[in-house]
Every structure is written in structure tokens, then in C-alpha cells.
Amino acid sequence: MVQTLRFIADGMLGKLARWLRMLGHNVKYSSKLGDKELLKIAKKEKRILLTRDLELYQQALSHNVEAFYVNGKNEAEKLAKLAKRYNFDLEINLKTSRCPKCNARINPVLKEKVRGKVPETTFTYYNEFWECPKCGQIYWQGSHWNRIRKTLEEARKIFKEN
Secondary structure, three states, X not given: XXXXXXXXXXXXXHHHHHHHHHOOOEEEEOOOOOHHHHXXXXXXXXXXXXXXXXXXXXXXXXXXXXXXXXXXXXHHHHHHHHHHHHOOOOOOOOOOOEOOOOOOEOEEEOHHHHOOOOOHHHHHHXXXXXXXXXXXXXXXXXXXXXHHHHHHHHHHHHHHHO
């Protein structure tokens, strides 16, 4: 089993936080947390601080907080660099995936249970669904999965090149 990493992401990395959650990692994120709070939580909860703020990155290192300075022109490049540094797969496993919105683990749910909670055409054309037990969000592998797959393919390509 792949180890789940624990991150805390600064306010500039909401999109990356959602990607990491889909990949199964535990990512604390709030755009409302200040630098001091981020450092305190990272240290207390033994989380890796992800930041695009060079000053915050340097502060973290000086306070013995593990940190990663995130740079990259797109999400695929950022994911590739993180995967290289922390040795994780760039594959979504729906058994370990987390809710991109709230970070809870998503669970498979019977199709019948999502009737009325998803668009009728979605209910007609899809048979597999996942639900977040915390926020109630329903997920399925719709047309957006093509974009998700493309981004992860690009990230794997970048990972291999570097």
C-alpha cells in the first residue's frame, strides 16, 4: 500500500491541494490561514508545508518544518515535481482518493442512492458513483475525467524526463 502523505498548503495552492486529495493524500488547506498559523499546524501535525512564498518556505526550514517550495508553469509540472520529491504515484486510486473539496475519504455508493442527487442524464449513463461522507458531494467518472487523465499523463511524462 502506498503511504498517504500529510500536507498543508498555503492560500495560493488550492488547485494543487485538490489534485493531491484526489491522489489520496491528506491535505489541509484554507486560504484564510496566515503564515504563522501554517507553520504552527505543519509543525504540530507533522505535515509537509507546500508554498509558493519563498519567505514562508525559508521560515519553515529555519523552524525545522519540512517544506516544499512549489513552482511550475501548470498543475502537471507541480505534481511531477512533488511526486519526484516525495516518491508517490501519479495515479488516482478511488479506494484511497479523498474529496477534493473537504479532504475526507470518498466511498463507493450504490447507484440507487444517488437518484435525484445527480443530473438525470448522469444517472442514466453512469453506474459507478462515490460520495463524500463529510460534505455529501457525489463523484462519477464523467467527461471531466478526460482532462484529469491528460493532466496526470502530462505529469508522468514530466516526471520521467526529470
